[in-house]
Amino acid sequence: MQKNNEIKTFEKIEIKIREDYIENKKNIKSSFDNKIANQNNKLSKRSLKEERFVSLKNNLEKYKDNVRDYYFNGLKAWFVLMQLSFVMRSLRFHYHITNFWFIKSVNRKIMFTASMAGESLGKKILGNFIKTVFILIMMIVFLFPFYWMISVSFRSSDEITEGIKGSMSLWPKEWTWDAYDFLFNNPNAKISIGSAIGSSFLIAIISTIVQIFVSLLGGFGLSYINSRYKEVFIMIILATMMLPGEALLIGQYMIITDLQLKNTLIALIIPFIGNAFTIYMFKNAFDSINDSVKKAAKVDGLSNWQFFIKIAIPYVRATIFTAILISFIASWNSILWPTMVIKQDSQFVTLPMILWQIMQSSGISGDVWNMDGSLDPQNLKMAASIVAILPMFIIFVFTKKYLVKGITSNSGAKE
Template identity: 40%
Template sequence: MKNKNNLNVNSVEVVSIDFDPNIIEVENKSKRTIQKEKYENDLLNIEIKRNEKEQKIIITRSWFKRLWMNLMLSCFLKVSIKKVKINHFFYLRHVKRVKNKTLKMSGDVWYKRIWTNVSGYTFLFIMLIVMLFPFYWMIITSFKDYSEIDSGVKETLWPKHWTLTAYKDMFTYLDSNNQTKSIPFYRFFTNSLFIALMSTGFSLIVSVIAGFAIYNWRTKFNYVFMIIMFSIMMVPGEALILGRYWIAVKMQWKNNLLALVVPFIGNVFTIYLMSNAFYGLNRDLKRAAKIDGLSSFQYFVKIALPAVSATILTSFIISFIESWNSVLWPITIMDQDSNWRTIPMMLYALMNLTGDVNPEIFKAQDPINVKMAASIMAILPMIIVFIVFNKWIINGLTKRDVGGSSKG
């Protein structure tokens, strides 16, 4: 009997089963989990391609080619993200529904969100009106006739008769030959443009070199130097005018072009901005450059400068606007009959203008419309510069060009 049982046991055929854990794992995954993974993978692929394209842009030497590649990168990102949203429409709709349901359960109902949005946008709208109203008033006043700006006439928010008389009289007064202290308007403009470009160019050279020196040659005195820089930034510029004036007079720069250019070369803020941009570079870039046999100067020219191009452009714009808008220093160091007078000096002279100066041109005791017209002509170039380069200014102040840790 015992042998018979053993025979039956031995006669049982053992069948081996191949076990694949991946199949069980896929089966256990829900439909939403799979959709989420596909969505995240698509976003990851876009990010990888974006990084590859940005690296190619950094190492490209041609400025025009970099501009074209940046444009293509923007188009690629917009098209790719739009395509991902279309392909994963149902998953994103599900995520939105879950989010709304969660907000509702937490007490964040729709009418509370509406009240928050309405109150927030109302506050922003009021602040927008407060900030834009002076510009609006300046514009409409410049188009008013002399009969609408007399002292006994009630001010209106809209001109009764639109006219360019104020602009015409402003140019006539500045271009008139009988004004011995006057120079043409285009001369004011070219003076401001030339001085701003000169001072900004030299300031940018000094700022870039100084910022790279602070980043590259690190010593125990760097911390002390940064404290000194911040301390200088805390001092208002008006407090330094007396010292600047004394130095300029001793160097015989009064009524000289150098007096309007040299004081703006050492801009502490742009030096700090450039040093911070260089500190944002990945230290591995410098190590790789040394391995490839590049010197510090070659690394500075071929790698560091292209990497911080956005910050360089931002520093240029900030320095240019600061030099263009400078009024206190020019009227201090320049006489009213100087040939190097700038547009802010022209505004300063016109602000004290009355109808008694030239009654043949100005038909009002206080030609406020002429003053507003001159103000618009003065700020118009800076408004255009800000509108065109607004994106680059924000990126240069908030975004580092090449990510990664600067330690190492």
């Protein structure tokens, strides 16, 4: 009996010790988990702030892209974009201020790593200084001609005449709109500058649409239609790219003359219908489509034409946008061919032709572009150049993202 009591006592003591051990283990684990959680919270406090900033920045970027793509209507969209840009810059400034010490510690680690690799602080500062100076010099080299064009276009004829005889200051003595007013309201001009701008847009739009359509068909055919002469066709197309455009002008002019198409709208469009560069660009873009996509289209029973419309064209839309910009700019800037096939008083006179007439003007009496009797109307020439450049500059500003994407992203294929 006494032995049984001792056994029960030992069992109770063992159970008590086990319960105390389990309780202590839970307390130690809970305390350790709390310490780890507190430490992780301290370490992730700054990363959470960065994630919030990055998330807000991405949302603003998406909203900004949507405004640019779908709600662009002149000054209203410009005002909204400027507001978004201001908000983003304010957030960026706040982000850098609140994370000053974090950035400073990161820079210290970078400098420590660089010093361990043998790069000193002096070398890094000197390298950054040389890069900055080089970039500033290149900016001046590229931007100064544009500034000079703008400043000269806003000078008076008297100041231009004095500058030709002596020296001209970098800053105009008086800003005036005389050159632009004469450019758009010249009573002696047979074709107004507004009509020339409209003709240039009309010709560029029609030429671009026809060229993109022909290039899409040609590129798709070279990519998907198997023929023993396929490589020969590709070599012929590439060979035409090696010839200068001026070498083909005589043959094109003879054909237009034989067809009696001189001084017509068709004569300005025909040379831009076939472009070897855009055909080859589309061919490479169609080649980048995965074979699995082609096999899936065949399984679904799509014909070549259905595959071209429903799958291939959406797949290479970035390349299409890039080709549209290239074709439009080439047609807009064309000067030699329109001068050969269009008369100076034709209703289809383009803006580059007007610009060419102004550049050839000498200010002599009887000249159509004689402005105030000046010997050399440089302000008028610069004003005309700015008017010719401005539409392409605006188009480039709003489409540069798509242009770069189409050139750099896998031959233009959609990601």
